[in-house]
Amino acid sequence: MEFFATAQCRFTPDHIQDQVTGPRLTEFCASIDRVLEWSDAQDAGEVYCLWGQFRVRRERIRDGVRFTLPGCPNALAWTITATPEGTLIHCTINRCEHEPDFIESIEEFIADWVQG
Structure with a gap:
């Protein structure tokens, strides 16, 4: 499943x-309560969010960034890109x-990114 939203700010x-x-x-998404740890060298860490505690990875992609939750049973991933x-904000x-x-929780997650 895919979810999309566009924040009206241009970066x-x-x-x-x-x-x-x-x-x-946590500054950009109210659905992410805490960053428990982060390694700049690996660009990965652990967060506590509305679905619980997960490892998270970040990567630079064309026009923005992608985050993945490798241990998530639903393989949740999202991108933030300039258009x-x-x-x-695109989540899958x-x-x-x-x-x-x-599904409602994912829509809330996307809305929190738009607000952030």
Whole structure:
């Protein structure tokens, strides 16, 4: 499943890559409660979020950044990228359908990124 939203703020890809870092995740997304640890060398760490505690990896991609939760049973991943229309938040899971409550939680997660 895929989820999209566009924040009306326009940032350059360099700005997103420089500012949206692992240690700062709680500043950008209210659904991420705490960054428990982060390794700048590995660009990975551990967070506590609305779904519980997960390892998270960050990578620079064209026009932004991608975060993945490698241990997540739904293989949740999201990207933050610069577009002409604003800043695009794109989230995916490896299921074609899911429980309505979980879908709502992903929509809340995306909305929190738009606010952040």
